[in-house]
Structure formats: C-alpha cells, structure tokens
Amino acid sequence: MKLLIVDDDELVCRSLQLLLGKEKDLEVVNIAANGQEALELCQNEQPDLILMDIQMPIMNGIQSTKRIKQLYPSVQIMMLTTFQDEKNIRLALNAGAEGYLLKSASIENMAQQIRALQAGSTVLHADVLKTIIEPDKEVLEGLTDRETDIVDLVAQGLSNKEIAEQLYLSVGTVRNMLSVILDKLEIRDRTQLAIYYWQRTHK
Incomplete structure (x- = not known):
C-alpha cells in the first residue's frame, strides 16, 4: 500500500516515514509540507492513502482533502492531527476524509487503522468518536446545530x-x-450576529 504523509513538521513526516516504512505492506512514497504539495504529489505518486495533518500553511488539510477527493476520489484520506474538537472533525469528514486519528496513537495502532481503512472501514479514534457523540460545543440558544454552524462561519x-x-x-x-x-435572535445584521456569537462562545 502506497502512503503519502502530509505535515508541516518535517520531524513528524520523517519519523512516520521511518516507522511506518518498517511495515512490510506499507510503503511511504513521499512526504509533503502542506495541502498544496499533497495535491501536486497525488498525480505523480498516485498514493493509495494519505495521512493528512489539519493546520498547515498555504493550504490546510481540510481544504486539501476536499480538493483531492474531487480530483482523485479513489485516494483514501486519514486525518492525523492533535485536534479533536467537533468542528474540525465534522469539517474533515464532510470534506471526504474516511478516517480521523490523533497523533497520540501508537505506530502499531496507526498501521492497523491504515489497513482497516484500506479494507473499507471508516476509522475514528475513540476520543474522536466520543467528541462527536458528546460534542463540547454549545448550540446557541434557540438555534439548531446547522444554524449554529452558519453563525460560527x-x-x-x-x-x-x-x-x-x-x-x-x-x-x-x-x-x-x-x-x-436574524429573525430568531432579533439581530439586525451580520456584524451584530458575529458580535453576539463571540460574546457567547468566548467567555
């Protein structure tokens, strides 16, 4: 199985390349420092699976995932990140990622999850699953989840x-x-809506 590792921390990339490369059925074909590089390498390397960080310069992991899935739908993407907040998890999955692992996972577990993903399973770290089931984000009073997402954006x-x-x-x-x-909250415009949101979610 051909892997592409995408992370702006070169030490993380090199460590994963070395450790995962020891698995007989896994081959790290290249590494990328941002989502744009990952997009460009997809055509040349034709990876089976990408381990994708979220926060990166130039193009982040979620933007890159969405674009790669549009151009190369057969490439599977596993987010590998330190972020386990509900917003990033849902954005990544909505963008097309089939898996979401935390960097705290052991190499053994990571290799197992990569194989599970390749076999057709959706892979979510236990803590990530818990975040989705028991989200830590409060829905704004009187609004649905989707309406809250819109206010957030x-x-x-x-x-x-x-x-x-x-x-x-x-x-x-x-x-x-x-x-x-705006009618529900009795707010005049987008600016007032943004102020309302920040006042209630960043106390």
Missing part, C-alpha cells in the same frame, strides 16, 4: 458563497437560513 468572516461551499448547501439556502437566524 459568519463570525469567521465567510461570505454566503463560502459558507455554502463549506457546508455543502446552496447559496440561496444559506441566505434563507441567515434571515431565519
């Missing part, structure tokens, strides 16, 4: 078009949902 400064792409909705749906949210 508005607060990050995303446009309706960008929110639509992130959540796989139409721009019209986002616009309508935003109107509903």
Whole structure:
C-alpha cells in the first residue's frame, strides 16, 4: 500500500516515514509540507492513502482533502492531527476524509487503522468518536446545530458563497437560513450576529 504523509513538521513526516516504512505492506512514497504539495504529489505518486495533518500553511488539510477527493476520489484520506474538537472533525469528514486519528496513537495502532481503512472501514479514534457523540460545543440558544454552524462561519468572516461551499448547501439556502437566524435572535445584521456569537462562545 502506497502512503503519502502530509505535515508541516518535517520531524513528524520523517519519523512516520521511518516507522511506518518498517511495515512490510506499507510503503511511504513521499512526504509533503502542506495541502498544496499533497495535491501536486497525488498525480505523480498516485498514493493509495494519505495521512493528512489539519493546520498547515498555504493550504490546510481540510481544504486539501476536499480538493483531492474531487480530483482523485479513489485516494483514501486519514486525518492525523492533535485536534479533536467537533468542528474540525465534522469539517474533515464532510470534506471526504474516511478516517480521523490523533497523533497520540501508537505506530502499531496507526498501521492497523491504515489497513482497516484500506479494507473499507471508516476509522475514528475513540476520543474522536466520543467528541462527536458528546460534542463540547454549545448550540446557541434557540438555534439548531446547522444554524449554529452558519453563525460560527459568519463570525469567521465567510461570505454566503463560502459558507455554502463549506457546508455543502446552496447559496440561496444559506441566505434563507441567515434571515431565519436574524429573525430568531432579533439581530439586525451580520456584524451584530458575529458580535453576539463571540460574546457567547468566548467567555
């Protein structure tokens, strides 16, 4: 099985390359320092599976995952990160990742999970699964989960078009949902909505 390792920490890349390379059925064909490099290497290396970090310069792991799955749908992607917050987990899975492992996993476990993913299983670290089942993010009072996601992205400064792409909705749906949210919360505009969100989620 051909692996591509993507992480902006070269030490992490080299360590994984060395340790996973010792597994007889795993071959690390290359390493990349960001999502853009991973995208470019996909065509040349044709990996079976990518171990993808999330936070990286130029193009992050979630953006890269979404693009790679569009261009090379047969390539499987396992997020390998220190982040286990619900938002990153859901964004990664929505982007097309088939697995989500934490860097705290042992090499033995990592190799087993890579094989399980290749065999067709969706792989989620136990702590990640717990985060999804028992999310730590509070839904804003009076709003649904999806409405809260939209407010979160508005607060990050995303446009309706960008929110639509992130959540796989139409721009019209986002616009309508935003109107509903503003009515529910009795808030005038996006700026006030962003302030409302930050005041309640960053106490």
